[in-house]
Amino acid sequence: MATVSWVVFKHHKKSDNTYNPKIRISHNRTSSYISTSIYTELVRFKKNSASGTITSEKIKEELDGLVREYRQIINEHQDVVNECETSKDIVAMIERRKQRKEIDFIEFARMFIEKTPNEGTKTVKTTGINSLCHFLNHKKGNEKLLIKDLTSRFLREYEAWLRQERYITVRQNKTAKQAYKTIKKPALNDTGVHSYMGIIQSVFNAALLHFNDYEKGDIIITNDPFKVYTIPAVLEAKKRAVDVDIIRKIYKYSPVNKRKRTTMFTRDIYILSFLLAGMNAVDMLNCRMVNGRIEYERQKTKDRRKDNAFISVYVHPLALPIIDKYRDPSEQHLFDFYKRYSNVRNLTKGIHRGLRSLCDELGIDYIQFYTARHSFATIARNECNISKDDISLCLNHSSGKTVTDTYIKQDFSRIDKVINKVVEYVFERDEESKSE
Template sequence: MATLSLTIFKAKALKDGRHKIRIALRHKHETTYIVTRFIISENQFKNGQVVKHPEASAINRKLRNILDDLQEKLDSIKHLELYSCRQIKEIISTDNLSDEQTFSSACSNFVDYLKSEGRDSYALSIERVGRYFRDFARGDILLSDLTPSLVQNFAAFIRKRKVTETTVNTMLAQMKSVVNRAIREWNISYDIHPFVTTRISAAPIRKLDLTVQNFNKIRESSPEKRKLIMARDLFCLSFYLGGMNLIDIMQTDFRKDVLEYSRSKTKGRMQSDSVITFTIPSQAREIICRWMDKRTGKLDFGYKFTYHNFSQYVTYSLGDLAEELNIDERVTFYSARKSFAQYASEIGIPDGIIDYCLGHSDKSKGVIRYYTKVRQKQADMAISRVIDYVNNPEKYKEYIELRSDIMMMRG
């Protein structure tokens, strides 16, 4: 049961020694605070009431009104047990089921959230959707005015811009994410969801995995330029760490032998089993030691600009490295992740373990996945086996051919 009460937080005193009155929300043995505008001295607060203050009566009345309003919102939540203390705070701190929020403000709120989570690239995509929609609507509209026909008209508007169908589906999916977040935050409710008649096709699978031969060209290369050495090391590090994304690599403290992290891309969207845990292989540790700042445990390449710019710098450098090595396949940083998944599948690593290493959701993999768990030991063995495969591809050649025959029912 969630409870609300007035309090002061003695450890959070202002510079002059006074305190802001806070509303303590307690739920599931956790406590979070909603800060009010009222400031008092420590001796002017007793048993949840303002005392010894010239405006004590008026302040207590206003605080009671705030508490009553929050309690009403709290009581309107049907299934409190589904929410964390922080989630309940976010719900009751906003206007409950407000139908006055516009699509642009919903986009802005989502962008702020994404940036706070370090997901700047996705934030830029949501900003783009907001711009396109404002152009389409010739201004802004209320979320409550979004209808299925309006969404379909927006899709037609995007297509007139002569973009690819993949871009259309991506932007519609991002717009749907904005709407769904507003629903989850109780800023809007619909009798008929705006996307009920809009079919969003999945993006085609990008062919970015490399042949083992081309992968080993990169892995075994000895470039002279510092930027190419950095690109090679980051590419290989991603592969050795089970296809770890660049943003997660740059945010990770590598001082421990066991790596434990949640993907930035899916943080907050996946519930259980979102933490990926495995032992850092020796091949990865060798690269980490070359670039790690021992004070923070994070990698430091001496690049002081934004992550977005750094990501582009790595991509361009990888392209230069591939060109220098005469690799005829397209090489991006994502190729390391795709190649890890492809090689793991070729040598028979179960899909569930591959998904665990990659940090993928398991919703589409069947009921059995909900009854089994991947352990760290299984992930360690899978990563070790994939690394052994690129080290000794001939050792696995016969097995891969036999498995391919069985899968294709040949021979």
């Protein structure tokens, strides 16, 4: 049976002659203490006594109130208390319940995202939580969201806000004259809302696992808005592959303005991505060249796969001039991208800016960097009749491994044949047709 009382110890005297009363929790012949915010000189000790009594009735009432609060928590959660072996376990249970009143969802989200090892996932989740903060600022002028206030009604209000044109204020870089600027965001469709709500749900589920002890039945977060609120179904993804003629135009691009280095840089790594079987820009930051092949672990999936999503990609001769152009002189990395951009996010922004400029100069609709990957796969399958298994190997997709697969050593040379066929179809046949 757990008991609660307050106590003041003589040896807890501070340098300013005050004492800090504690709340004592006793259970199964063990005792633990919870500090209070009270510091007082109004304490009397009997001779040879290690503990004393408070002489102020007001302070006594405050301490008695804390004792009643903790007793109530214990009485209301006897099923959890029965699972506690020591007083320390009960103190932890009390602290969790006190904490519930002030669990800030945004604060937890920032902490959770910071511990996310995958940089791409971290960026996506940060963008989602930033959007939620913009809504909170719009709604009530601050970014605080107690987890108990994260309700289905709140989510429906947030969804309605996302589905309309809206203005948000963002911080500018350090070189800008003004610290903040206001930008207009377009209304989101079902796919966009699905993405943003999915981020909130994933962080909320992480909070449930962090604060709730399901084995002991110690449930701190009792609300779950996603049992009432339904995330909109995602629209069928639009195919992001582009025509062969677009790939050829980008390959032949020569900048009108020689000072547009970002545009030329974007052209180079777009074509490099295509030539390396759809390699992502983030993977170019940490790849290496080994025996004439590019080797890397795909950042997006390496934490979810036993092989760390390792791949070894053949380097076609057309890719070598681009690789040499951006080699890191210090040899810390294969490419010098880390000197051009401070982090992955800035690299991604630079690529987007470069693609807009590139598409404008070429007179084509805006395309995303990811189309290089989709286009490689589409051309390999539809034009070169490559098997889906070999395309999956090139894209470094995880295959649903069977027992037989565990006996077979991975043969990355299959990638060489695919790249050669695709490059021949896109670039070499184009030259042949011209000569004819």
